[in-house]
Amino acid sequence: MRTLILTAAVLTLCACSQEDVETANFGSDYYKAEYQLSNATSLELDFYMANAELNGDKRPPYQDKYKVAHLAQRQDSTLISHEHNSGRQVSFYVHAPYDDKSSYSQTYKVKRKHRYHWLAWMSGEALAHSLIEQRTSNQPGVIRIRLFATAASLEARQQAQTIRLQLGTVSDYLSVTQCDGGLRVNEQAIDLCDASFGYSYLLVVGSNGRIALIPQ
Numbered sequence: 001m002r003t004l005i006l007t008a009a010v011l012t013l014c015a016c017s018q019e020d021v022e023t024a025n026f027g028s029d030y031y032k033a034e035y036q037l038s039n040a041t042s043l044e045l046d047f048y049m050a051n052a053e054l055n056g057d058k059r060p061p062y063q064d065k066y067k068v069a070h071l072a073q074r075q076d077s078t079l080i081s082h083e084h085n086s087g088r089q090v091s092f093y094v095h096a097p098y099d100d101k102s103s104y105s106q107t108y109k110v111k112r113k114h115r116y117h118w119l120a121w122m123s124g125e126a127l128a129h130s131l132i133e134q135r136t137s138n139q140p141g142v143i144r145i146r147l148f149a150t151a152a153s154l155e156a157r158q159q160a161q162t163i164r165l166q167l168g169t170v171s172d173y174l175s176v177t178q179c180d181g182g183l184r185v186n187e188q189a190i191d192l193c194d195a196s197f198g199y200s201y202l203l204v205v206g207s208n209g210r211i212a213l214i215p216q
Helices: 001-012 017-020
Strands: 032-039 045-051 067-071 078-083 089-095 103-109 116-123 126-133 141-149 152-159 161-165 174-176 181-187 189-190 202-208 210-216
Touching: 017 067, 017 174, 017 189, 032 045, 032 067, 032 210, 045 078, 078 152, 116 202, 116 210, 141 161, 152 174, 152 202, 174 181
Parallel strands: 032 116, 141 202
Antiparallel strands: 032 078, 045 067, 045 089, 089 103, 116 126, 141 174, 152 161, 152 181, 181 189, 202 210
8 A cells, every 4th residue: 555655656746657657767777678679671660669567467569659769671770778667578569650461569578787689570471570689709700690590491501510590589609701602591602791700790591591680
């Protein structure tokens, strides 16, 4: 009862919403996380994020107030910071505003002070998205690559190392020593010559090869 009275008092004093109170951390970054938004589709996309209520009930993420970014097709990634509440449940929603049938929503429990890739991609004709923890693996003299597969039955080969990729998942890191043809996916040479040696990347691939290369 005391908690309810205190919450009501805070709402009255600051004239703010329940959501504002849930994330009122007085300047602290304790509940913030960073997200690198990437559009690896042929659609223009709107990205939305909505914190679940503290009791776990989901808020509808497709309201305008939850929109955090708009990315054109294959546009460069954008980095945002989002403050969740103590429940850490966030609904992620991606919508193609010029193709009303294309949208996808999923809820994740995020971690405090983490960095994520929020990747929109196409699973066949369907829009999908994935939340992937960012993890750098920089090494001198090589291009470090993690692969994300948007199609089934993909196989990556780097010299004598072969990895079978799983649809909608990210692989372990590979070290690529030759930017042009050093990495092959289903025997297609992948051009990585726009990458920098000594740095790490997320490489999105499909049945026709490379789709996007995203710095870590």
